[in-house]
Structures are given as C-alpha cells and as structure tokens.
Amino acid sequence: MEQLKAIGDRIYGMRRKLATWGLFLFAAYLAVHVVFGANGWMVYEKKKAEYRQVTADVEDLKQKNQEQAARNKALESDKQTIESEARTQLKYARRGEVIYVMPTPLPKPDVTSTAQNKAKK
Numbered sequence: 001m002e003q004l005k006a007i008g009d010r011i012y013g014m015r016r017k018l019a020t021w022g023l024f025l026f027a028a029y030l031a032v033h034v035v036f037g038a039n040g041w042m043v044y045e046k047k048k049a050e051y052r053q054v055t056a057d058v059e060d061l062k063q064k065n066q067e068q069a070a071r072n073k074a075l076e077s078d079k080q081t082i083e084s085e086a087r088t089q090l091k092y093a094r095r096g097e098v099i100y101v102m103p104t105p106l107p108k109p110d111v112t113s114t115a116q117n118k119a120k121k
Contacts, residue, residue: 035041074081086092093099 033040037043071081075085091099091101
C-alpha cells in the first residue's frame with residue numbers, strides 16, 4: 001500500500017510539473033504573439049509611425065495647395081503677378097527694354113570616356 005501511495009505521489013508531482021511547464025510555455029507563446037504577432041505591438045508601432053508620416057504629408061500637401069490657390073488667385077487678378085509671369089516664362093519685355101539672354105553652357109566632356117577611347121586605339 002505504501003508503494004502505491006509513493007507511486008501516486010510521484011505521478012501527482014510529475015503532473016503538477018507538467019502543468020506548470022505547460023502554463024509557462026503557453027504564457028511565453030502568448031507574450032511572443034502579443035509582441036510579434038500579426039496585430040502585435042511591433043506592427044502597431046510601425047503603423048503608428050506610418051500614420052504620423054502620412055499625416056505630416058497631408059499637412060504639407062494642404063499647405064502647398066493653399067499656396068497654389070493663392071498663386072492662382074493672384075494670376076487671375078493681380079496685374080503685377082501676371083506681368084512677372086509673362087516676363088519670366090515668355091521672355092516678354094516692355095517697349096524700350098533690352099533683354100540679354102545668356103547661351104546655355106556646353107556640357108563638359110567626360111574625361112574618363114575620352115581616356116578610355118584613347119586606350120582602345
């Protein structure tokens with residue numbers, strides 16, 4: 001009878017250790033899933049940073065849109081703005097004005113390709 005009781009106690013102790021390890025492994029799996037899972041903390045932080053970036057981009061675009069709207073309004077009504085655009089884009093001048101246009105500089109020759117061409121000859 002004593003032997004049976006000892007075997008029963010041993011099985012009970014093993015069952016308890018097994019249950020403890022099972023709970024520990026489940027808690028570890030749950031912690032990993034919460035941090036690295038599909039909707040975990042890491043993904044949440046990445047989405048939060050992406051949200052901040054998109055919000056900043058939207059604000060920047062709103063600002064640029066307001067500037068363009070003001071520019072369009074000025075081009076519709078302000079004579080000085082219209083004249084300035086005509087002078088810069090269309091190269092218009094008033095009577096008696098002389099406009100000097102500088103020629104565009106020629107591109108510099110590529111020294112390495114010239115040296116390679118000489119080496120091939």
